[in-house]
Amino acid sequence: MASHLRVLLIALCIFALDQLLVDAMISKSMYVTWGKQHAVVNREDLQLVLDQTSGSAVQSKRSFLFGSIEMLIKLVPGNSAGTVTAYYVSSTGDKHDEIDFEFLGNVSGQPYIVHTNIYTQGKGSKEQQFYLWFDPTADFHNYTIHWNPTEIVWYVDGLPIRVFRNYEKEGIAYPNKQGMRVYSSLWNADNWATRGGLVKIDWNSSPFVANLRRFRARACKFDGPASVTKCASGSPGNWWNNPVYSQLSSAKLGQLNWVRSNYMIYDYCKDTKRFNGQIPPECFKRQF
Ligand SMILES: *[C@@H]1O[C@H](CO)[C@@H](O)[C@H](O)[C@H]1NC(C)=O
Numbered sequence: 001m002a003s004h005l006r007v008l009l010i011a012l013c014i015f016a017l018d019q020l021l022v023d024a025m026i027s028k029s030m031y032v033t034w035g036k037q038h039a040v041v042n043r044e045d046l047q048l049v050l051d052q053t054s055g056s057a058v059q060s061k062r063s064f065l066f067g068s069i070e071m072l073i074k075l076v077p078g079n080s081a082g083t084v085t086a087y088y089v090s091s092t093g094d095k096h097d098e099i100d101f102e103f104l105g106n107v108s109g110q111p112y113i114v115h116t117n118i119y120t121q122g123k124g125s126k127e128q129q130f131y132l133w134f135d136p137t138a139d140f141h142n143y144t145i146h147w148n149p150t151e152i153v154w155y156v157d158g159l160p161i162r163v164f165r166n167y168e169k170e171g172i173a174y175p176n177k178q179g180m181r182v183y184s185s186l187w188n189a190d191n192w193a194t195r196g197g198l199v200k201i202d203w204n205s206s207p208f209v210a211n212l213r214r215f216r217a218r219a220c221k222f223d224g225p226a227s228v229t230k231c232a233s234g235s236p237g238n239w240w241n242n243p244v245y246s247q248l249s250s251a252k253l254g255q256l257n258w259v260r261s262n263y264m265i266y267d268y269c270k271d272t273k274r275f276n277g278q279i280p281p282e283c284f285k286r287q288f
């Protein structure tokens with residue numbers, strides 16, 4: 001009897017592990033939405049390809065509300081000018097929410113730009129841009145969106161580069177009611193991406209290839225309106241709502257400030273010529 005039970009337990013454990021892995025594998029959790037011949041999915045790995053005939057894109061089957069969305073990415077090497085590799089979460093509809101990482105390619109040896117943005121209730125225009133402190137084409141690096149009811153943090157290899165805090169009580173929209181899917185794509189944006197569109201794609205350098213790996217959504221699965229309170233609740237399974245994630249530690253703040261002072265190249269909050277001179281209200285609040 002006891003040994004039967006043990007066999008059963010072991011079988012259950014193997015089944016559970018298997019399910020976890022299945023859920024995590026890109027081949028099981030995402031599907032190709034554009035450029036079927038240009039996206040190669042193999043278990044934990046995804047290759048996005050762009051050539052003159054097409055780019056490519058994938059999206060997650062599930063949508064999420066709060067948690068940690070993680071991906072390892074190795075960007076298009078060599079002359080990648082005019083290409084954009086996008087990695088973001090988004091809901092749908094004209095009042096959609098969206099949290100973005102976009103990587104703007106460059107000619108060989110020149111730096112990529114990491115472009116970040118957030119849309120709330122269909123409104124974006126909250127860009128911040130950064131250079132990186134490493135060559136993002138030489139190896140895989142970890143790009144993570146950490147999102148809970150209090151704040152959103154963009155991480156690169158564990159270093160916070162940007163924070164967007166919830167000031168909904170003061171009338172500033174915050175993404176906390178719509179489930180978001182995870183998307184990634186590689187496309188031609190040479191009308192704006194590199195030096196504002198001055199440098200065009202060199203198709204002689206194509207096909208362009210971005211490699212993505214080990215997608216993890218340690219996040220609350222969105223199953224309709226009931227998830228809005230469920231995913232925001234303080235229940236023990238909702239680790240992202242733990243108070244330690246409502247404010248960066250002083251060590252993390254130090255890293256954020258290091259990135260901001262050495263690698264930040266654009267901040268919408270400092271763009272006094274834009275917005276008819278009306279800087280958006282969240283820019284006057286504590287930002288991180
Ligand atoms: C990626 O970074 C996030 C945020 O720092 C971290 O929680 C996660 O464990 C990292 N994943 C890998 C595979 O290193």
Ligand SMILES: *[C@@H]1O[C@H](CO)[C@@H](O)[C@H](O)[C@H]1NC(C)=O
Binds near residue numbers: 107110111112113
């Ligand atoms: C590309 O390199 C140029 C020259 O170093 C730089 O000004 C620009 O910000 C870089 N990145 C993009 C995406 O244009």
